[in-house]
Amino acid sequence: VVPDTVRIPWPTFCPVPGASEANFSRIYAREEWGADARSGLGSREETTREFRVFLESFLRDHSVRSVVDAGCGHWPSGYQRFMNWQGVHYTGIDVVPYVVAENAAYFQDGHNLATHGLSSARALCGDVSEQLPPADLLLVKDVLMHLPNRAVHSFLEKSVNSSKYRMVMLVQNEVPPVAIRDMVDIEPGQLLSFDVTKPPFNAAFEAVFRWKSDEPKVAQLWKR
Template sequence: DAVKVVPDTVPGASEANFSRIYAREEWGADARSGLGSREETTREFRVFLESFLRDHSVRSVVDAGCGHWPSGYQRFMNWQGVHYTGIDVVPYVVAENAAYFQDGHNLATHGLSSARALCGDVSEQLPPAELLLVKDVLMHLPNRAVHSFLEKSVNSAKYRMVMLVQNEVPPVAIRDMVDIEPGQLLSFDVTKPPFNALAFEAVFRWKSDEPKVAQLWKR
């Protein structure tokens, strides 16, 4: 069947497009959130993130655009005792995450003091935490949504730190020339135009399904 992409000008476009992607398993059936969420493609990042949480004494995390926990990389981590909130825009993904978190054995296995799953859009208001983690999300969103995310969640008193993880790209302002619809893919560097979020610094790189970079903003 032909894929129908709902344009960003239509209310609810992100929910519609990402719901279609999950329903049709366009990113894969075993790791529902895509190649970048598989166990073997996140090993180095998981070691880094576990150390980061421990070294920075992070007690609470909001994971925005968290994707599907029961098939994702997060279940292979020790979350170092954090209170965790996973946000996703796809209702049935949120429901499956919530069911997964209701099993106390899962929380103990993953080193979570508590965990909840909420429906939400990364470009809208998000709950507070010490660390806001946004992994492999912004590169699937149009410029308007990225600007909205930066305005609402960066330079915000709600977070001590914001960590973005994306495919690493050459240092060109690609999003100054091309935009996308929700659910499509066009990687970019958030420090380059049209975003110019210069306070983000690269703190980790590794080879996943693509070369990846973690960029950190600190208050």
């Protein structure tokens, strides 16, 4: 649990610049996912209403006290600012340095923390496929579908198959149960939705919530 007084300024840690950082930085700089919700249509207020209700209830019902939101995107224009975070200690991680800087500045305002029901919040620069901080819940929303297979495998090995989290929640576009990633791979920043329970990943996640966002979405849960 992160103490209430902790405010970690950007950059606390940053990976060596690589393809993921460069590609996602370009996407944000060119506003390829939109200007109003800069992390994409799936982070807008109107496309996340049902999910926000579900997530607020989930945090409360499972007594979640700390959350790592990996690939959190741009908080000042994202869905997270419309939530009541139920008093959690929150860590938002993104690979784009200036997005992390804007998130950190947003968290420095105590009024914002109180408005969103956050006990504390910090913004870190990091890659989803690398080592992530511990928490009760690791949340990864609309991220893995933009990553190549090697990065997904690394994420599963380092974060899911570890003792750092009670639960891991993935949110992705819902797709037919076809092992598409067994046949096709992508570069960081491209989009190819897939089912993480199918080859080549075969991860032990269970669907816990579905809703219609910009695309049909599914929240999948892994529990230790």
